[in-house]
Amino acid sequence: GENVEQHPSTLSVQEGDSAVIKCTYSDSASNYFPWYKQELGKRPQLIIDIRSNVGEKKDQRIAVTLNKTAKHFSLHITETQPEDSAVYFCAASRANFGNEKLTFGTGTRLTIIP
């Protein structure tokens, strides 16, 4: 089955700086990679996703990059703000292969230092 590793487990950055979280996956057939954000005491929410037919996707201050050859993808947050403090989870799946399911990483706790 799929195995997703996520690094780092914790990350602290100064407000205004950039943050990068990296994930690797094992199943070369995986083709869909979402990122979820879970603020303290709240539910996970999808913030961005990328499919294997593109190498990068941006949405305002967040972007995700995908390297299919190396089987890794990353979340980039620029101009970080206090509200970016949360746990971020990456995930991977074989979309449209049947019996597809998301396999999640272990999460990264991001703390933005004011």
Added chain:
Amino acid sequence: ETGVTQTPRHLVMGMTNKKSLKCEQHLGHNAMYWYKQSAKKPLELMFVYNFKEQTENNSVPSRFSPECPNSSHLFLHLHTLQPEDSALYLCASSLTSGSTDTQYFGPGTRLTVL
């Protein structure tokens, strides 16, 4: 935030008790999920229901018994649990069980097994 609701929000039970967790979604979705979230571990998929039919049982012990009477309601019946079952149990729903359909999570039930 009210699209997926879970009750109770907190539950403390002994190992010999029987209790049930309830999830309800008001989004018109057809797929529902149970996840277990433990500290420093990935979100663990437990069960998937699609149009009331169970499509995934991720090797979950039989002391956890799901029930999906209709597409809007999902239950997790608990009996003779172990202390290691203490965790946050998250329910989620999506339009279909395809992995590219955004999953909307409930607030979770914090379960403590004594």
